[in-house]
Amino acid sequence: MTDEAVTGIENLSQETRTFSPPTEFVQDAVARPSLYEEAERDRLAFWRSRASLLSWETPFTETLDWSNPPFARWFADGTLNVAYNCVDRHVESGHGEQVALLAEYEDGSDATFTYADVKDEISRMANVLVDLGVRTGDRVAIYLPMIPEAVFAMLACARLGAPHSVVFGGFSADALRSRIEDAEARVVITADGQNRRGKQLPLKPAVDEALAGGADSVEKVLVVRRTGGDVEWTEGRDVWWHEARETASTEHAPVPVEAEHPLFILYTSGTTGKPKGIVHTTGGYLTQAAYTHRNVFDLKPRSDVYWCTADVGWITGHTYVVYGPMANRATQVIYEGTPDTPHQGRWWEIVEKHGVTLFYSSPTAIRTAMKWGEDIPAKHDLSSLRLLGSVGEAINPEAWMWYRRVIGGDRCPIVDTWWQTETGGIMISPLPGITATKPGSAQVPLPGIGADVVDESGTSVANGEGGYLVLDKPWPGMLRGIWGDPERFKETYWSRFEGLYFAGDGAKRDEDGDIWLLGRVDDVMNVSGHRLSTMEIESALVSHDWVAEAAVVGANDETTGQAPVAFVILRGGSEEEIATAGGEEKVPELLRAHVGKEIGPIAKPKRVLVVTELPKTRSGKIMRRLLRDVAENRQVGDTQTLADASVMDLIQQGMSGKS
Numbered sequence: 043m044t045d046e047a048v049t050g051i052e053n054l055s056q057e058t059r060t061f062s063p064p065t066e067f068v069q070d071a072v073a074r075p076s077l078y079e080e081a082e083r084d085r086l087a088f089w090r091s092r093a094s095l096l097s098w099e100t101p102f103t104e105t106l107d108w109s110n111p112p113f114a115r116w117f118a119d120g121t122l123n124v125a126y127n128c129v130d131r132h133v134e135s136g137h138g139e140q141v142a143l144l145a146e147y148e149d150g151s152d153a154t155f156t157y158a159d160v161k162d163e164i165s166r167m168a169n170v171l172v173d174l175g176v177r178t179g180d181r182v183a184i185y186l187p188m189i190p191e192a193v194f195a196m197l198a199c200a201r202l203g204a205p206h207s208v209v210f211g212g213f214s215a216d217a218l219r220s221r222i223e224d225a226e227a228r229v230v231i232t233a234d235g236q237n238r239r240g241k242q243l244p245l246k247p248a249v250d251e252a253l254a255g256g257a258d259s260v261e262k263v264l265v266v267r268r269t270g271g272d273v274e275w276t277e278g279r280d281v282w283w284h285e286a287r288e289t290a291s292t293e294h295a296p297v298p299v300e301a302e303h304p305l306f307i308l309y310t311s312g313t314t315g316k317p318k319g320i321v322h323t324t325g326g327y328l329t330q331a332a333y334t335h336r337n338v339f340d341l342k343p344r345s346d347v348y349w350c351t352a353d354v355g356w357i358t359g360h361t362y363v364v365y366g367p368m369a370n371r372a373t374q375v376i377y378e379g380t381p382d383t384p385h386q387g388r389w390w391e392i393v394e395k396h397g398v399t400l401f402y403s404s405p406t407a408i409r410t411a412m413k414w415g416e417d418i419p420a421k422h423d424l425s426s427l428r429l430l431g432s433v434g435e436a437i438n439p440e441a442w443m444w445y446r447r448v449i450g451g452d453r454c455p456i457v458d459t460w461w462q463t464e465t466g467g468i469m470i471s472p473l474p475g476i477t478a479t480k481p482g483s484a485q486v487p488l489p490g491i492g493a494d495v496v497d498e499s500g501t502s503v504a505n506g507e508g509g510y511l512v513l514d515k516p517w518p519g520m521l522r523g524i525w526g527d528p529e530r531f532k533e534t535y536w537s538r539f540e541g542l543y544f545a546g547d548g549a550k551r552d553e554d555g556d557i558w559l560l561g562r563v564d565d566v567m568n569v570s571g572h573r574l575s576t577m578e579i580e581s582a583l584v585s586h587d588w589v590a591e592a593a594v595v596g597a598n599d600e601t602t603g604q605a606p607v608a609f610v611i612l613r614g615g616s617e618e619e620i621a622t623a624g625g626e627e628k629v630p631e632l633l634r635a636h637v638g639k640e641i642g643p644i645a646k647p648k649r650v651l652v653v654t655e656l657p658k659t660r661s662g663k664i665m666r667r668l669l670r671d672v673a674e675n676r677q678v679g680d681t682q683t684l685a686d687a688s689v690m691d692l693i694q695q696g697m698s699g700k701s
């Protein structure tokens with residue numbers, strides 16, 4: 043990859059290419075230009091008619107209650123059930139035999155589930171959960187690999203109105219425990235293990251460990267058998283899914299809940315050490331999930347085969363694997379494994395095998411595929427594809443061009459979609475068949491969404507200028523708060539600019555008024571499209587006995603976008619222990635492993651540098667900007683505000699050649 047591709051985001055001003063929508067798309071597109079006019083004319087009426095695409099048990103009369111901002115209530119007096127909307131109604135309307143899930147397993151085996159099958163599975167699981175004591179309103183933690191049972195578990199919870207908290211299968215036992223404790227989950231759904239790069243990795247032991255150290259709210263653990271083999275078993279607590287399933291009825295009446303009933307909690311990193319439990323509710327979230335999925339991906343339920351490569355452990359997996367596609371009756375691929383198992387063409391082999399038409403992935407995956415080389419996708423017939431999507435971070439214009447040419451055969455429109463765990467669904471994106479796309483820009487707010495770029499004082503910037511991305515109107519899929527912490531919700535998102543939601547991203551508006559995202563402006567880093575907070579990794583490092591102080595920065599990385607780099611000061615008195623462990627050279631490796639254990643492998647710093655001082659301002663704030671310069675091998679910037687300017691020399695001398 044060229045340097046230009048890596049620094050493409052900073053070179054946006056040079057990007058002038060545009061691609062008009064292909065004629066085939068314009069004629070037959072789901073999204074119509076009139077959507078913009080309709081939303082402009084009467085925003086609430088617009089959302090009201092989007093909500094009417096769902097099936098309501100009790101129709102709502104009020105669209106939005108914004109009398110107590112920032113706490114929004116959408117469609118509040120209506121009732122509905124999400125699982126009914128995602129599954130049952132399709133069966134009732136005669137589409138029970140349509141394939142819902144095309145499951146691909148890592149070892150090359152596969153399975154197919156129709157909507158009727160899914161209805162049976164989630165009804166069975168809902169009945170089992172009821173037997174295990176789950177009632178409407180109880181929280182259920184889900185810790186599963188990317189297998190159909192993960193989708194079933196989420197929908198079974200939704201069927202009962204029991205908010206789920208999905209914890210990514212790559213998170214550690216400690217991370218799982220703190221999330222279970224925060225949500226006070228009653229039941230955990232997990233698997234014995236998961237297949238990862240040809241190996242079978244245990245999963246249930248992490249649940250056992252999490253529960254042994256606390257998480258007292260958990261009464262039962264439902265275990266899916268995936269890898270087979272021996273597992274530790276706690277009688278009276280642990281229940282095999284395949285055994286409970288055998289006697290469970292496929293009859294289950296979905297429980298209608300109020301539109302504002304919480305559908306799920308999903309933890310995400312913020313600027314502090316403690317992850318935030320983002321709360322999403324039922325009616326507004328599903329409305330936005332369904333509307334955005336249908337229009338942004340141009341979904342034709344009869345003919346399309348859709349594939350979103352995200353794991354259900356992240357928001358993209360919630361909204362664009364489970365809720366959006368299934369509310370729209372999509373047929374979709376769900377893949378258990380990694381893109382390079384058993385070979386680097388695995389994804390493209392799956393596209394060919396199932397005739398995937400709509401493909402949604404991330405810049406980091408695209409950059410990785412670029413690195414592996416275009417001869418790999420070239421071995422597969424990708425001509426079924428008709429639209430490509432990207433999410434997770436800004437896509438470098440060169441990666442965008444490669445995606446378009448190599449994967450999309452120069453024919454597929456690309457939708458670069460900006461959104462967040464907090465927004466619930468896509469907010470800024472081109473609409474296929476309407477928007478002329480620009481490589482690297484998410485471009486325009488969707489119809490019904492209000493977004494702006496403002497300066498320090500909250501004033502809209504002129505075209506051609508940069509600032510902060512804000513959302514200036516409430517939207518149906520917006521987070522309703524942080525679980526158990528309403529003050530933190532206000533403080534985090536609504537305090538920086540009066541009356542505006544501050545997303546934490548820098549952005550620029552070009553001469554045409556299109557929006558370009560410029561990355562986080564807070565202490566959150568984006569590693570392979572996953573959010574990690576510098577504070578969270580610092581806390582994990584400092585929790586190690588040897589570490590006195592730690593500073594973590596996100597350094598640019600060719601493949602993962604950013605990578606954590608840690609600077610640590612060792613505690614006096616730990617010399618002996620360190621010597622026994624193999625000396626100071628061993629410290630980086632051991633601390634990396636420690637972070638892996640505390641948070642999960644994705645949070646492991648790429649490099650750990652042992653230093654004797656950290657650069658600080660006179661008020662004691664760590665100057666991460668300077669450390670980033672070091673981590674990115676740049677000339678160190680302005681050191682004037684440092685309390686002791688010689689620190690940087692020390693760090694640079696000390697680290698030359700070390701990592």
Ligand code: WTA
Pocket residue numbers: 310356357358432433434435436437458459460461462463464484545546547559560561562568571572573
């Ligand atoms: C970043 C993922 C630029 C952004 C859905 C945001 C993006 C954070 C894009 C949210 C994009 C996501 N262009 N940046 N198309 N999509 N981001 O909560 O910094 O995991 O604030 O949600 O990812 O990450 P999250």
